Amino acid sequence: MAVSSAPGKVYLFGEHAVVYGEPAVPCAIERRATVTVERRDDDALRVQADDLSLDGFTVEYGGPRDGHPDIDVPQPLIRAAMGYVDGAIEQVRDVTGESDVGFDVTIESEIPLGAGLGSSAAVVVAAIDAATRELGLTLETEELADRAFQTEYAVQEGQASRADTFCSATGGAVRVEGDDCRSLEAPSLPFVIGFDGGAGETGELVAGVRSLREEYDFAAQTVETVGDLVREGEAALEAGDIEEVGRLMNFNHGLLSALGVSARSLETMVWAARDAGALGAKLTGAGGGGCIVALDPTPEAETALRFTPGCEDAFRAELAEEGVKRLE
Numbered sequence: 001m002a003v004s005s006a007p008g009k010v011y012l013f014g015e016h017a018v019v020y021g022e023p024a025v026p027c028a029i030e031r032r033a034t035v036t037v038e039r040r041d042d043d044a045l046r047v048q049a050d051d052l053s054l055d056g057f058t059v060e061y062g063g064p065r066d067g068h069p070d071i072d073v074p075q076p077l078i079r080a081a082m083g084y085v086d087g088a089i090e091q092v093r094d095v096t097g098e099s100d101v102g103f104d105v106t107i108e109s110e111i112p113l114g115a116g117l118g119s120s121a122a123v124v125v126a127a128i129d130a131a132t133r134e135l136g137l138t139l140e141t142e143e144l145a146d147r148a149f150q151t152e153y154a155v156q157e158g159q160a161s162r163a164d165t166f167c168s169a170t171g172g173a174v175r176v177e178g179d180d181c182r183s184l185e186a187p188s189l190p191f192v193i194g195f196d197g198g199a200g201e202t203g204e205l206v207a208g209v210r211s212l213r214e215e216y217d218f219a220a221q222t223v224e225t226v227g228d229l230v231r232e233g234e235a236a237l238e239a240g241d242i243e244e245v246g247r248l249m250n251f252n253h254g255l256l257s258a259l260g261v262s263a264r265s266l267e268t269m270v271w272a273a274r275d276a277g278a279l280g281a282k283l284t285g286a287g288g289g290g291c292i293v294a295l296d297p298t299p300e301a302e303t304a305l306r307f308t309p310g311c312e313d314a315f316r317a318e319l320a321e322e323g324v325k326r327l328e
């Protein structure tokens, strides 16, 4: 048996634009997905994921004498739900050369699904790491991050950056621009997260930005402007100027709203945090619903978010210095 965990993340700057080659700065947070893997005697994959639920499937049954119920789950829903773990195991089969190996996989996670905190990357990184170690192979962090990226790239149909998977594999604050991934020195950042209880579909939201970019030059320019902003943000981080980091987060949120990936609940939480004195607040990740991230060294923004209708949970998040952790 092998057990690995990997952290989720928030974006200080640059989500979406990073898909088109602009730089981005995600930071790993101490909320983890833990994956336990045990090799099977056959080639089957059995996944236990208690946090994963499927909305909108139908069950038909004819009562106690009818035997098994007939459960009809739409294929796209299954692909979206299982694609990341299936893809991770495909990478493991490929890198180890054991094409017929099967596993029992158990996923436990502190990261809400589809909420912009990188649950998919954390699950994929931890699953690949645990399953390769179960077969006696320990991957270097770069290779682990690359294999995890290939998984997200395939599931998100070619619309994924290396940002989430590299950040989850290495931990800390990172900078990603195209294939160039590196760790960043960052000052201590007082993250506060607000969660609306909902989720957004990463693939669909990325596709929405893609078509806006194709339709309007000014949308393509907005994406480039995010890149300019990220470069300013890096300078502010290097100078340890977290007030400036906050101002740039606000600006980045405005550009993401212009690109159509915000939501009423995210706007409400962003403004609740700002009104409470946060240095900055923005949506994080793909958007559409899910989480915002604010910077606030005082307790005010977290308290304000707790009393904001539509905010289901508010919590502080520490930077996760360590990426993947090998637990067993």
Ligand SMILES: Nc1ncnc2c1ncn2[C@@H]1O[C@H](COP(=O)(O)OP(=O)(O)O)[C@@H](O)[C@H]1O
Pocket (backbone or CB within 6 Å): 033, 049, 050, 051, 052, 080, 081, 082, 083, 084, 085, 107, 108, 109, 112, 113, 114, 115, 116, 117, 118, 119, 120, 121, 123, 200, 201, 202, 203, 285, 286
């Ligand atoms: N605890 C979990 N168990 C099983 N699959 C998970 C879990 N957490 C995340 N996933 C996978 O990741 C997907 C969500 O990823 P995504 O839409 O990219 O959102 P995010 O990465 O922002 O959380 C889920 O649909 C599921 O396939």
Ligand SMILES: C[C@@](O)(CCOP(=O)(O)O)CC(=O)O
Pocket (backbone or CB within 6 Å): 014, 015, 016, 017, 018, 019, 114, 115, 116, 117, 118, 119, 120, 159, 160, 161, 162, 163, 164, 202, 206, 284, 285, 286, 287
């Ligand atoms: C929108 C995007 O930039 C980040 C998606 O983050 P998340 O899956 O919503 O946590 C997509 C990507 O970089 O692959």
Ligand SMILES: [Mg+2]
Pocket (backbone or CB within 6 Å): 118, 119, 120, 121, 164, 202
């Ligand atoms: Mg994701």
